[in-house]
Amino acid sequence: MNQQTTPLLDAVERLIHTNPAYFRIPGHRLDRGISSRLTDRTGSRIFAYDVTETPFTDDLHAPEGAIREAQELLRDLYGADESFFLVNGTTCGNEAMILSTAFEGQEIMIARNAHKSAMMGLVLSGAKPVYVTPAVIDAWGIQGAVEPCAVRALFREHPKCTALLLVHPTYYGICSKLQEIADICHENNALLLVDEAHGGHLYFDKTLSGERRGALACGADLCVQSMHKVTGALTQSSVLHIKSHGVREEALLRVAQNLHLVQSTSPSYLLMISLDCARYELAMHGEQMYEKAAALAEDARRRINRIEGFACLEETAQTALDRTKLVFSARGLGISGFALDALFLERFNVHVELSDHENVLAVVTYANVQEDLDRLVDACAAISDTYRNAEEKYDTCVIKDRVCFPKLPEQVLTPRQAYFAPKREIAWEDAVGAVSGQLIAPYPPGIPALYAGEVVSREAWEYIEDFRKRGRHIHGADKDGQLRTIKVIG
Numbered sequence: 090m091n092q093q094t095t096p097l098l099d100a101v102e103r104l105i106h107t108n109p110a111y112f113r114i115p116g117h118r119l120d121r122g123i124s125s126r127l128t129d130r131t132g133s134r135i136f137a138y139d140v141t142e143t144p145f146t147d148d149l150h151a152p153e154g155a156i157r158e159a160q161e162l163l164r165d166l167y168g169a170d171e172s173f174f175l176v177n178g179t180t181c182g183n184e185a186m187i188l189s190t191a192f193e194g195q196e197i198m199i200a201r202n203a204h205k206s207a208m209m210g211l212v213l214s215g216a217k218p219v220y221v222t223p224a225v226i227d228a229w230g231i232q233g234a235v236e237p238c239a240v241r242a243l244f245r246e247h248p249k250c251t252a253l254l255l256v257h258p259t260y261y262g263i264c265s266k267l268q269e270i271a272d273i274c275h276e277n278n279a280l281l282l283v284d285e286a287h288g289g290h291l292y293f294d295k296t297l298s299g300e301r302r303g304a305l306a307c308g309a310d311l312c313v314q315s316m317h318k319v320t321g322a323l324t325q326s327s328v329l330h331i332k333s334h335g336v337r338e339e340a341l342l343r344v345a346q347n348l349h350l351v352q353s354t355s356p357s358y359l360l361m362i363s364l365d366c367a368r369y370e371l372a373m374h375g376e377q378m379y380e381k382a383a384a385l386a387e388d389a390r391r392r393i394n395r396i397e398g399f400a401c402l403e404e405t406a407q408t409a410l411d412r413t414k415l416v417f418s419a420r421g422l423g424i425s426g427f428a429l430d431a432l433f434l435e436r437f438n439v440h441v442e443l444s445d446h447e448n449v450l451a452v453v454t455y456a457n458v459q460e461d462l463d464r465l466v467d468a469c470a471a472i473s474d475t476y477r478n479a480e481e482k483y484d485t486c487v488i489k490d491r492v493c494f495p496k497l498p499e500q501v502l503t504p505r506q507a508y509f510a511p512k513r514e515i516a517w518e519d520a521v522g523a524v525s526g527q528l529i530a531p532y533p534p535g536i537p538a539l540y541a542g543e544v545v546s547r548e549a550w551e552y553i554e555d556f557r558k559r560g561r562h563i564h565g566a567d568k569d570g571q572l573r574t575i576k577v578i579g
């Protein structure tokens with residue numbers, strides 16, 4: 090197929106040029122009805138591309154024209170059997186993967202560092218999660234890769250698991266040994282589902298081998314990518330790919346049907362066009378885009394490592410990394426990741442993607458420029474100058490103890506059973522020992538510390554309490570976001 094084309098963009102363009110008397114949805118009539126408050130700032134042209142299903146523009150839910158062709162181009166670029174545009178993010182892709190592969194009561198293996206959308210998928214499907222715990226990288230206080238031996242051991246205990254859902258690479262850019270894990274899944278007649286929300290760009294590093302090559306190249310049967318996160322599409326635009334390995338093929342046939350369940354019947358053409366165009370850019374320039382991001386990040390990593398008190402996470406024999414993710418800490422200055430994040434923002438107008446107790450994460454993409462990285466590195470140098478000889482450490486958030494990831498809490502109910510069970514509200518401080526009626530996930534990264542249906546262990550409570558005390562954003566907290574209360578079951 091000719092990757093130089095953008096079939097959906099061109100189809101919408103043709104529609105606009107016909108100057109139609111337009112009585113379809115959306116009601117703003119190819120931009121005429123958009124508030125001038127908005128168009129004064131953005132210009133109006135873009136809104137003309139916000140159209141709907143017409144004879145020109147195809148239908149996402151039964152594609153046979155421009156959308157079909159655009160999806161086929163995507164499929165060919167990524168080496169999939171079939172690819173789908175998603176307008177509700179990787180969130181709906183994770184839901185569809187779980188819904189397609191595990192039914193009510195069936196067991197599915199889920200990496201415990203999965204995004205909270207995995208729990209939403211479990212609520213929809215009714216499947217029973219069996220959690221595989223990623224290794225912890227102690228020196229950095231973060232979760233690392235899921236080890237193939239852990240997956241193998243869990244299949245021995247739970248041979249009926251229909252699939253494994255893994256996050257690869259993680260938010261921090263850590264890659265698991267996917268090919269080995271895929272082989273273990275397939276030996277056990279299970280599918281490998283990969284949440285590749287942060288990894289759509291890895292396919293364009295042609296120097297890569299092994300686990301960093303991208304999920305489809307490493308044996309995944311299904312994977313979802315947030316094209317909006319690192320590959321240039323608009324927010325909410327993601328894609329789902331299928332690549333069959335002859336295992337549980339009937340499940341793969343259910344994916345398209347389940348995407349109907351989790352996506353709007355009025356998918357945004359702006360989002361879909363942005364996917365079409367992001368795919369075009371990747372096809373034309375993907376390798377240069379990737380190389381630019383990786384070179385910027387690697388240069389910054391070298392420079393930050395030379396600043397006193399700062400250190401960057403580096404690849405080791407045990408830890409394969411996505412080179413474009415910059416994970417670093419000011420541990421040597423006693424400054425926590427949360428405090429470093431605040432310093433960057435308040436004093437230097439530098440926005441990092443997330444922070445934790447020790448580290449911050451800067452996501453470097455092809456669209457960053459050298460000046461962005463210089464500002465980041467200069468901010469680190471200025472912080473080092475200020476705090477390395479200071480009597481007082483930066484006061485709000487000094488690193489104390491290493492974060493301790495809680496052991497797996499006891500699961501009493503499946504997420505679906507818990508979701509529909511009657512609940513009562515109790516004070517958060519009394520929650521230890523109760524069965525949680527809700528998911529609790531510090532955000533970002535949105536990894537649940539507790540799933541609904543699990544017993545609130547002392548460890549889990551303390552882990553969450555630490556985030557709460559620091560005023561961090563927590564999904565699942567009560568109405569005022571303070572987590573003063575928790576809904577419990579029984």
Ligand SMILES: Cc1ncc(COP(=O)(O)O)c(C=O)c1O
Pocket residue numbers: 177178179180181203204206256260284286287315325327534535
């Ligand atoms: C690992 C992971 N999976 C899924 C999601 C959800 O993706 P989306 O925002 O595209 O719905 C996120 C969001 O941050 C994520 O980090």
